[in-house]
Amino acid sequence: MARPPAATLPTDHAPARRSFTPRAAAGVALAALLMLALTVAVLRMVERTAHREATAAVTQRALTAAQFNVATLRRDLEKHRALPFVLAQDPDVKTALATADPQRLAALNGKLEALAAGTGASVIYAVDRRGLTVASSNWRGPDSFVGENYAFRPYYQGAMAGGAAEHFALGTISRRPGLYLSHRLDDAGGQPLGVVVVKVEFPGLEEDWAHLAEPVFVTNSDGVVLLTSEPGWRFRSMVPLGEAAAEQLRRSLQFGDGTFAPLPIRPFSAATGGAPARKPPASGEEVRADVPGHPAGDSYLHVALPVPSTHWTFHLLAPSRDERTGIAARMQAQALVVLLLAYIAIASAIYVRRRLRRHNAQQAAIRAELTARVQARTAELQAANDQLRAEMEERRQAELRLHAAQEELVQANKLTFLGQIAAGVAHEINQPVAAIRSYADNAGSYLERGEADGARSSLARIGALTERIGAITGQLRAFARKGSGAREPTPVDDAIEGALLLLGPRLRTQPVALVRSGDKGLRVQAERLRLEQVLVNLLQNALDAVAGRDDARIDIATHADHADGANGGDDARVRIEIADNGPGIAPEIAERLFTPFSTSKPEGMGLGLVISRDIVAEFGGTLDTRPRSGGNGGSGSGAIFTITLNSAP
Known part of the structure; x- marks a missing residue:
């Protein structure tokens, strides 16, 4: 709408100019103070909220990383705990300790040396009943343990008293820390012959930890630090520690000449450089620490x-300052934008209201002009x-x-998982x-020869196998639902017989000597159908391994x-x-x-053994393999797969 010329307005209706009075100035100042107070309060509230969100995010990531590293440790x-127990049953070790024959001890040195190299153990050594080392895997080196007496070591004393012991300490000769795993050897009469000890060091694990961003x-x-990503800790x-406790640890020589100085970790409320905490911080607690390479x-x-x-x-120390600062800055920026928009809206509303109030008091002509201005302002606000x-x-x-x-990523993960399940179903049903x-x-052959009983028998077995396929797919569907x-x-x-029945056609066509031995009438905690699946998989692999051999044999x-004291029990x-x-x-x-x-x-899918191990693990057991040394079945070296399950009454 065109604005009327100013000359047409009556002079007696001209609006009076209002000066900026002290009252108006006081109102503006009060409004500014209120807005400033509101802004400060909102920013502080946002900062507290950001602190909580950052703490939750860092806690979740830290827990995930800690659980992974604990699983790795x-x-x-x-991996090494079973080695002392196995060596304690070795007749060569027992004979060498019982006779103290130099030739047997020399042979034992070589055996322990090869075993240490194969298992990754730092040192493996045998100690007689007096605590004297008679054979060691490091017998060639200048730091050989042979001839050293370790009767004072807790791992020797614990094994002699209780049969087995574990002890983390600094090596008296190597000066390298490690975990000592020991097991006592007894003769046929139950009298102790000595102790076999395996020392495990963790340099590779600590080197991996050193590359982590979190200490x-x-x-x-x-509360003494054994393993760490920070060598100085x-x-x-x-x-x-109290002086008495520290002195006792020094006298035990467990940690050499360690000073047991407290770690540079303080409560979050403590100032930089303050005294260490008097009690260990709780998991999930925020602390301050002086970490090399990080701000003090x-x-x-x-x-x-x-x-x-x-x-x-x-223990894991996850840095939280950057996360908290980033989240706080983002949330405060968003809050400032919202507040600014709110202030603009409030100021606009007040301004419009004051203009409207003046418009109502002015003459019609002035009201029309001011209305046009309001419309123009409204258009600006609308834009x-x-x-x-x-x-x-x-x-x-x-x-x-x-x-x-995000939905596409989730769907891709689902498709990947369903592909693996489909591959597993195809593999399990193939047999x-x-x-x-x-x-x-066979049924066709029986029908051609007029042998109806043989044909009915084959068809009955086909029916049983189709039921088995349904049971297999049902079990795999249950597995897909994370059930058991x-x-x-x-x-x-019965489970072995069922597996052999399933493989009957192949056993009849492939020349192989099948030998069964051991205890009869055993019962285990398992599910028969899935146990049969594992046995069929392992027997199928064994048949593939001996295919084409004239002296093929499976035991x-x-x-x-x-x-x-726990026969038939959980042990x-x-x-x-x-x-x-x-x-x-x-x-x-x-x-x-x-x-x-x-x-x-060439035609394998690589899923049979993975599925078999998962099934056995669900039963509370293990599935392992090892090379077959010697044996009774011909010239091949072969392999042995061992299923270990809990016994059932």
Whole structure:
């Protein structure tokens, strides 16, 4: 609308000019103070919220990293724990300790040297009943343990008293820290012959930790640092130790001449350079620490997890300052934008209201002019509002695209998982389908010869196998739902017979000597159908391994292993061993034998052993393999697969 010329307005209706009065100035000042106070309050509230969000995010990442590293440490420990027990049963070790024959001891030196090189153990040595080392894997080196007396060591005393012991200490000769695993050897009369000791060091693990962004370390029950990514923290303590406790540790020589100085970790409320904490920080607590390569007194989130099967605790210090600063800056920026928009809207509303109030008091002509100005201002505000809506719509579209990308990623993960399940189903069904084909051929042959009973028998077996296929797919569907079948007492002999029945056509067409031995009538905690699947898989692999051999042989042995005073209880175990005299497993295949899609067969899928190990693990057991040395089945070296399960009454 065109604005009327100013000359047409009546002079007696001209609006009076208002000066900026002290009252108006006071109102503006009060409004500015209120806005400033509101802004400060909102920013502080946002900062606290950002602190909580950053703490939660860092805690989640730190817990995930800590759980992974604890699992890695536990895997290294469990890998070496069985070695002392196995050596304690070795007749060569017992004979050498019992006779002290120099030739046997010399042979034992070489055996321990080869075993240490093969297992990655630092040192393996045998100590007689007096504590004197008579054989050692490092017998060639200048730091040989042969001739050293370790009767004062707790791992020797603990093994002689209780049969087995573990002790982390600094080597008296090598001056390198490590975990000593010991086991006592007894003669036929139950009298102790000595102790076999395996020392495990962790240089590779600590080197991997040194590349992590977060400082990590492991402490014992006294709070002394045993393993760490920071070399300067070794043998320091979580909190200051009393002089008596420190002196006792120094006299024990467990940690050499360690000073047990407290770690540079303080409560978050303490100032930089303040005194260490008097008690260990709780897991999830924020602390300040002086970490080499990081700002002094920087803030960290402390996460602590126990290491299963030990008295150790794994600690991780996750930096939290950058995360907190980044989240706080982002949220405060968003809050400032919202506040600015709110202030603009409020100021605009006040301004419009004041203009409208003056418009109502002015003459009609002036009201018309001011109305035009309000309309112009409204148009400007509308344009600004439209621009804001456009920006909001653009942000919403960006969020939709992000959500769509996340959905596509989730769908890709689902498809990958379903592909693996489909491959597993195809692999598990392949065996009964092959058996159905063989029985169908047999039924046809019986019909051609007029042998109706034989044909009915083959068809009945085909029906049973189709039911088995349905059961297999049902079990795999249950596995896809992360479920598991009910475990119950299962006869081992029946499961073996069922597996042999499934492989009957191939056993009749492939010349192979099948030998069964060991204990009969054993029962295990398992599910028969899935146990049969594992046995069929292992027997199928054995048949493939001996194919084409004139002296082909497969041995199936079952043994009951009972712990002291717990026969038939939770400690009783049953071993099922399947051995062949084939060419054995190549070292490069053995390293990744239980890795999905890893196989040496041109037509293989590399899933059978992975699925079998998962099934046995669900039963609470283990599936392992080892080379077959010697044996009774011909010239091949072969391989032995061992299933170990809990015994059932």
